[in-house]
Amino acid sequence: MRFQTPLVPGTLIRRYKRFLAEVELADGAIVTAHCPNPGSMMGLKAPGLKVWLEPNDDPKKKLKYGWRVAEPGGVMVGIDTATPNRIVKEALEARRVTELADYGTVRPEVKYGTNSRVDFLLTEPGLPDAYVEVKNVHLLRRDDWAEFPDSVTTRGAKHLYELSDMVAQGHRAIMLYVVQYMGCGRFTLAEDLDPAYAKAYRAAREAGVEMLAYGCDVSPEEITLAGPMPVIVD
Incomplete structure (x- = not known):
């Protein structure tokens, strides 16, 4: 499964309300991303964690980024339950x-x-x-x-x-x-x-x-x- 848009890296600030994540991008911008995971995400939600977001320009979507991958310790982990x-x-x-x-x-x-x-x-x-x-x-x-x-x-x-x-x-x-x-x-x-x-x-x-x-x-x-x-x- 190829992503529609190549993922961009960022740093996790916090995951909150289960389906939202606040992330700092490489250029310093702070964005809110959809977190497509209802579980506990044990070990994959610590502030400072490197994450990868999928950008989108869909006018029907309120959030312009979706969190797809976490990278604890340099290891790639898909977090999207879909x-x-x-x-x-x-x-x-x-x-x-x-x-x-x-x-x-x-x-x-x-x-x-x-x-x-x-x-x-x-x-x-x-x-x-x-x-x-x-x-x-x-x-x-x-x-x-x-x-x-x-x-x-x-x-x-x-x-x-x-x-x-x-x-x-x-x-x-x-x-x-x-x-x-x-x-x-x-x-x-x-x-x-x-x-x-x-x-x-x-x-x-x-x-x-x-x-x-x-x-x-x-x-x-x-x-x-x-x-x-x-x-x-x-």
Whole structure:
């Protein structure tokens, strides 16, 4: 996924009201940027952090910058929670997700479960339908372990139970964790932050839901899906 406009660097002054960030640009200008992330953003919101913003000249948008990437310690991290779905769609259509490469039809946002829409429904003659939910991952607290979630996610647990129902109906169901934190080599759960999600994860795994994690390549020009990484959950 290429950005419509190459990102520009800045220094984070503060993130506030969840969806707003005050940033100082390289020329000293102070701007307000949209922060497209409702989570805690643990480790990615400290004042003084280097960040990357996407400018826009859309007259319909009140804010002329969108925060897309953080750069803690020189490592690029995508923070936009909408990005994973876009890059997964590209990868699925190009058949670059190895475990799902046999599917030729990719349909986003299909109704299923209880008042829900699955991120992607994959179909192919002769194969069971594959229901794919995508989760954004950008929490790193130790070594090269990517963790999910970074805060309590009741909605995330609901998706796991709904995927389990799809397996019971004879379909494939896949939870795909997209790690936007470059340099991570393994994925696990942040069980201390949301024990209920961890419980739902184990129940879904036992029910037959497939758990996948893929890394990303992040730059000021684009974010693309990279290779798979081990999912390690006891």
